[in-house]
Amino acid sequence: MGGTERGVVPVQLAIGFDFDHTLGIDNKLERVAFLRLLEQLIFAGGKAIGTLDEETAHIDDLLAQQRSGAFPIDEAVERFCKPRLPHTDVHPYIQAYKKFALESVDYFVVPLPGVRALLQELRRSGVRTxxxxxxxxxxxxxxxxxxxxxxxxxxxxRVGVQKPEKTAFAALVAALGVPLSDAWYVGDNPATDVAGSIAAGLRGIWLDAELVTYPSDLPKPNVVIHSLNELVDLLPGATTPA
Ligand SMILES: [Mg+2]
Structure with a gap:
């Protein structure tokens, strides 16, 4: 690891972050929004098509597909509604889902420990994020x-591509406004965050907050940290390979 003295940070250093399980956790907010939707559908004359466990598994699968870019959130809601309340206009349900999800953020989302202090320190140091x-x-x-x-x-x-696609990281680097060689990426997922960012030419930092085993078949992270607090200590070593 590089030196530990603080204060000299290359002004062009920039850090991209993953969100979920890196900066915050959402406590299954979207799963709950879908279960609320199911409640509404049943109230409107529809029906569940499985046990609650089966419905939950189906919801998680829909959300995973949506996050991987298979279809947008509107279609995920539509796919959920159609078999449970056929012959109806799904548009109000799409709006209801989005409204509930957005309004739930303040209650469900919790920052990971150290996030606010880290962001404050990065702003103070002039590090773009x-x-x-x-x-x-x-x-x-x-x-x-x-x-x-x-x-x-x-x-x-919005950018039309997902991690770990290189073009997704290219969009990030463009937003950071620095040369590729000055961009770091911090995330918890070895495949999409670490291997993805390294393949795209960034410096990949793995946040291993849950002490799991890193897959042996993926490129190793440039740096491993176990909490966000450790990131600040890396700043002076920005130009020194770990
Ligand atoms: Mg994540």
């Missing part, structure tokens, strides 16, 4: 604001 996250834009933007993040939020839905 941005978020690159897979998901639907208004929700991810609101989650970012909830943890006190003030920089650009690059969301897969």
């Amino acid at each position: 941005a978020i690159l996250t897979n998901g639907w834009s208004p929700l991810q933007e609101r989650k970012a604001a909830r943890v006190g993040f003030e920089g650009p939020v690059v969301v897969s839905e």
Whole structure:
């Protein structure tokens, strides 16, 4: 690891962050929004098509597909509604889902320990920051604001590509406004965050807050940290390989 003296930070250094399980957790906010939707559908004359556990598994699958870019959130809600309340206009349900999800952010989303202090220190040091996250834009933007993040939020839905695609990281680097060689990326997911960012030419930092085993078949992270507090100590070593 580089030196530990603080104060000399290359002005062009910039850090991109993943959001979920890196800056904040959302406590299954979207799963709950879908379960609320199910409640509304049943109230309107529809029906569940499985046990609650089966419905929950189906919801998680829909959300995973949506986050991977298979279809937008509107279609995820439509796919959920159609078999449970056929022959109806799903548009009000799409709006109801989004409203509930957005309004739930303040209650559900919790910053990871150290986030606000880290962001404050990065601002003080002149380090540019941005978020690159897979998901639907208004929700991810609101989650970012909830943890006190003030920089650009690059969301897969808006840029049309998801992590680990190189073009998603290129959109992040463009938002950061620095040369590729000065961009770091911090995330918890070895495949989409670490391997993805390294393949795209960034410096990949793995946040291993849950002490899991890193997959042996993926490129190793440039740096491993176990809490966000450790990131600040890396700043002076920005030009020194770990
Ligand atoms: Mg994550």
